[in-house]
Amino acid sequence: MHYALAPRTLFFSHYFYTGLRIATGVVGLTFLTYAVADLPTAMAVAMGALCTSLMDLPSPLRHKFNEMLAGVLTCSLVALLVSLSSPVQWLLRTVIVLVSFLASMMTVYGRKAMPLQFVALFVMMLSSDAAATPLQALRHAALFFAGGAGYMTYAMVVVWRLRRRLKQQVLAEALYELAAYTGIKAGCYDMAIPLPAQMEKLVRQQSVLAERQQASRDLVLRGKPRDDEAVLVRVHYAMFDLYELVLSTHTDYALLRQHFAGGPVLPLLGDLIGKAARDIESAAYAMTRDRPSHADTDYRPELAALETALRALPPADSDEVNPQAVLRATSNKIRDMIAMIARLHAASGTDGGTLPMAPGSDLTPFLTQQRYNLGTLVANLRWTSPTFRFALRVAMAISVGLLSSEWLPYTSHGYWTALTIAVILKPTFSMTRQRRTDRLVGTLIGCVLTALILRFVHSPAALIGVLFVATAAGPTFLSIKYRYTAIAASVQALLLIGLTVPHFAGAIEQRLLDTLLGALIASFFSYVLPNWEHQHLPELVDAVTGANRGYIDAAEDLLLGRAADDARYRIQRKRFMDALANLSAALGRMLDEPAAQQRAPAELNRFTVQNYLLMAHMAALRLLLQRYADNLPHAEVEATLGHAFARLRGTLGAAQAEPAPLPGSTVRIAAWAGWAPLRRRLRLLQQDAAQVALCHGVIDAALGRTMHRSTSKTADAGWN
Structure with missing residues (x-):
C-alpha cells in the first residue's frame, strides 16, 4: 500500500497539503467573489481557479510559476475561442477538434505537460456548454483569467512560504x-x-x-x-x-x-x-x-x-x-x-x-530541466509520431462523444461525456484501461454517496463542508489512487448542482449514463491508431545498453582511481537507473495490453533484472575495495580490474584490446584479505554480463532486429 494511503501518514504528506491548499484557494476565491458579485460571476471565477489548481503540483518554484502561468494563459485563450465560437455550431465543432488535437499534442513535452492537456480540454468542454454573445464570451474569459491569476498568486505565495516544508x-x-x-x-x-x-x-x-x-x-x-x-x-x-x-x-x-x-x-x-x-x-x-x-x-x-x-x-x-x-x-x-x-x-x-x-559543484546533470520549445512540437507533426496519433485519437473520440450526447433521450450534459473521454483516454493502452476502471467505479460510488448526502443532509453549511472535503480529496489522491479522485469529483460536481440548482432532478442518473457513454467511446478509440508498447522497445533496450556502457566506464575510472571524485559515477548511475526504470515501466504497461501485442516479456524482464544486477555488482565492488583498503596491492588489483572491465565490454558488445598484464607479487596478493572476494565478485559480474548479452540477442530476434541500433528519438518517446 502506498504510504500516503495510511491515515497515520496521509495527513503529513505533500499530497494532503496539496489538496488542502487547492480546496482552500478555490473555495476561498469563490466565496470572496460571491461576497462582492452575483453567483454566475463567482462560478466563472471558480472555474478559472479550479482549472489552474490542476497545475498546482510539487515542483521547484520557477518551474511551478512557468507551469501555472502557461495554464492560465492557455486556458483563458481556449475559453475565449470556444465561447466566441459557441453560437455557430459548425465553427464550434471545428474549434473543439483543433483544441482537442493541439492540447493532446502538448503531451510531447512529457508527463509534466499532461495536466495542461487535461486542463485545456476541461476548459473547452465547460465553455462549449451554452451559446454566448461576443461580449459575454469576453466577460467569461476575463473572469476565468481573473480566477486563474488569483489562484496562481495565492498558490505561489503559500508554496513560497512553505517551501522548506514541501522539500521535507x-x-x-x-x-x-x-x-x-x-x-x-x-x-x-x-x-x-x-x-x-x-x-x-x-x-x-x-x-x-x-x-x-x-x-x-x-x-x-x-x-x-x-x-x-x-x-x-x-x-x-x-x-x-x-x-x-x-x-x-x-x-x-x-x-x-x-x-x-x-x-x-x-x-x-x-x-x-x-x-x-x-x-x-x-x-x-x-x-x-x-x-x-x-x-x-x-x-x-x-x-x-x-x-x-x-x-x-x-x-x-x-x-x-x-x-x-x-x-x-x-x-x-x-x-x-x-x-x-x-x-x-x-x-x-x-x-x-x-x-x-563541494562549493560551486555543478548539480545540473542531476536535475530535471524544463524545456518547452516549438521545434519539438513541430517535429512530431507526422504520422509515425505516437504523440500525433494520440492527438488524433483524442480529437476524434471527443468529437464523437459530443455528437453522441445530442442523441440521448434526456437533456445531457455533453461535457460530462467528453470529460470522461478526456480523463480515460491516455497515450498508452494500459493507462487507458486503468483509468476506465477507476472512473466507472469511482463515479458509481460517488453518485451513490451524493444521493445519500442529499437525502439526509439539508443544511447548506453542512453541504458546503462536504463540498470542501470533496474539493480537497480530488487532488490529494490524483496520483496515488485515482479511484478516490473519481469519487470526489462526482460528489463535487453533483453537490454543486444540488446547491445552485436545487430542483434539478435526474442529475445523478444522468451523470452515471454520461460517464458510461464516455467510457464506451474511450474504450473503442483506445484501439484506433493504437500505440503499442512493443513499438518503442528497441529504443528503450538500446537506451539501457548505452547507459550500461557509460556506467561501466565511469565505474572503471572510479575504481582504478582515474577520477578525482565520484561525480561522473553518480551521473552515469542515475542515467542507467532512469533507463532501467523506463524499460521496466514500459514492460509493465505492455503486460496490460492484449496478448497479441506482447513481445518477449520474459526475456525483457530477465534483461532488466540482469542489468540491475550489474549495477549492484558495481556498488559491491566499490564497497569491497573500501572495506579491504588495508594492504591493498594497487598494481595487481588495478591490472585485474582492467582485464575484467575489458572482458566485460567484450561480452556486452563493445570489445577493446585488453591491457597488458602488470607484474605482480604473489606475496602481496596472498597477504591481501580481499583477493578471494574480489575474484568472486568479478566472476559473478562476468556471468551476469553474459546473461545480459544473451537476453539482448533473444530480444532482438523477438523484435525482428538483426543488429543493435542506437536511436535518439526522445521527442517521440518523451511521454513514456
Missing part, C-alpha cells in the same frame, strides 16, 4: 520508498517466496524509488540551500549513500538460499533487513513531522544470534565461492547498512557543519 515532505517520500525497497529485499531471504518473483518486485520498486529520488533532487538540490535547509541536503546525501549500501546486498541471494536453507541464518538476515526497513521508515515519519529522527531500533538480539550462527560455521578457505565467506560478507554489509542508517538519523538532527558537496 518530498524527501520523506523518497525515504518511504527506500524503506519499501529495503523491505522487499527482506523477502529475498524468505524461502517461502520464489526468488524470481521477489526480484521482479524489487526491480519494479526500484523504478518507483528512482522517480521519487529524482523529485527529491529537483527540490532539495536546486539553488543554494538556506541555513535551515542544510539539514535536508545532508539527509538527501545520506539517503543515497544508504541506497548504494542496500543495493550492494542484491547479488548473493541464490547462493545463500542454496547452502543455508532450513537453518537459522536466512530468517535472521531477513529479520535484520526488515528492521532496517522499519528504521528507515521511522526517519521518514519524523521528517514529515519536522523533527529529527533517532536511532531507537534495537538490532542487538538479531546481531548476537547471527554472530553465534557465524561462529558455528567452519572457517572459510581461500575459495572465492565459499558460502561461509559469502555469508560473512553479507553480514558485514548489513552491519554497514545499520551504521549508515544511524548516520541518516544523525544527519536529520545536525544544524551546523559543512554540506556534503
